[in-house]
Amino acid sequence: MRGGRFAILGALVATALTTVGAAPAALAAPVNAQALTVTTATTGFSPASPYVGQPVALTGIVTPHETGRAVTAQRLSGTTWTTIARATTTTDGAYRIALPTPTAAGVTTWRVTVAATPTRQAYTSATRTLTVQPSGPSVVITNGSQVRAVEVTGAHRSKVLLDGAIDVQTAPTGRMTYTTINWVTGGSDLYVSGAGLARRKLASSTCLLSNVIDRSGRYVAWVYAATTSNGLCRATGKIGLFEAVTGATRTITGPVGMAGRSDSFVSFTREGNHLIAYPNPGGAWDMYAYALATGRWTRLSVPGDGPIAVDVPAPAGRIAVWTFYVHKPCASGVWFVAVDGTTPATCASSKVAGRYAASPDGRLTAWAAQVKGVEHIMLGDAHLTLVRDLGPTGSTAWFPSTPSFVGNGFVTWFMLKNSQPTYVVRPVSGGSPWSPPAGWDVIGWVNHQ
Secondary structure, three states: OHHHHHHHHHHHHHHHHHHHHHHHHHHOOOOOOOOOEOOEEOOEEEOOOOEOOOOEEEEEEEEOOOOOOEEEEEEEEOOEEEEEEEEEOOOOOEEEEEEOOOOOOEEEEEEEEEOOOOOEOOEEOOOEEEEEEOOOOEEEEEOOOEEEEEEOOOOOOEEEEEEOOEEEEEOOOOOEEEEEEOOOOOOEEEEEEEOOEEEEEEEEEOEEEEEEEOOOOOEEEEEEEEEOOOOOEEEEEEEEEEEOOOOEEEEEEOOOOOOOOOOOEEEEOOOOOEEEEEOOHHHOOOOEEEEOOOOEEEEOOOOOOOEEEOOOOOOOOEEEEEEOOOOOOOOOOEEEEEOOOOOOOEEOOOOOOOOEEEOOOOOEEEEEEEEOOEEEEEEEEOOOOEEEEEEEOOOOOOOOOOOEEEOOOEEEEEEEEOOEEEEEEEEOOOOOOEOOOOOOEEEEEEOOO
16 A cells, blocks of 8 residues: 555656656746758959969958958869958948969959858858969050050060061951051052961051951051142042952042041041041041941031040940040040931040050050059949059150050050150059060050950
């Protein structure tokens, strides 16, 4: 009997202990637990495809946007990911990780990892491949008798392109036009060659006023001229036009006012769909556009004096034109002029004073500006918002600089140094400048020569 009561009592105690002990287990589960926020990140290289010796960075944006997130750049070596460099995000989640400067051409594989935080998940990006080019673009330089292409990166290796050529015009593709003296006739012979095109004579004349090539190397144009009895070279009113795809050469009649002028010239628009002629009748500096697709001339409505087409991106149906004399309210003097000849021109920008240049891809701009009385070259984005001061030009106030781009990664300008003409080539990254040898002028640039 006693054993029975103790057995019943033991069972009751055991049941009570089991019930009491279960409560803490139920309370251990968090009541309002929050899951970690998902992290993502974009990745890219800047520049997208650097040259040997050109600084490069891995860039992107981490989401959610926070300051101080740790981002790591890793390179694939065989089957192993190796940490190369690190950075932290800025207030908008952006990061920029400087990678080792490439010393050899080739392809490497990269990724980024973002460290976890108490409220954010870790993240590993998809892989990205980086292609390093063997060399940067080359500037085309001349000393008046020889033409060379010189790499703007590395050891600045040079290659002779032409001997005895004058009035050389180049396209980034490597195609070029040039004239040589015809010692038999005493006139000039115009040639085109390069980029897979064998040397071809385009014209022979006692004198040629102008020859130009479009940036793609597809079209070449020149102004026919003749020598008058008093030895002057005057336009005949005819323009030669060569098209490289078909190999056809034709002669077109120039706009009104071209014939008889010694200062008429032509140029191509950045887009390559129009040939621009400047007949300059009576010093009026008229401007006409020849549509290559339709073969029609249109007189353009250009504000200001001394217009010239410039290599700046323009909206559809318009071309970028710069006037020698700046007129308010367009401080830059660069206008978007409609090719229909009737729609009013619009100011390209008044953010800068004076002419500016645009990179081939249109993502960067460059212009000269005064900083405490000293001229500097400024680098901006596509909207002319300042990105970087590339430093003083060395030019004087009475001889201002006009920058231009060499590829997307370099800017060049002309200055006077010790009263001698000097060209400067500087990376847009702000690296050290380089100059061709004394006595050599920069006349253009080509890719990977």
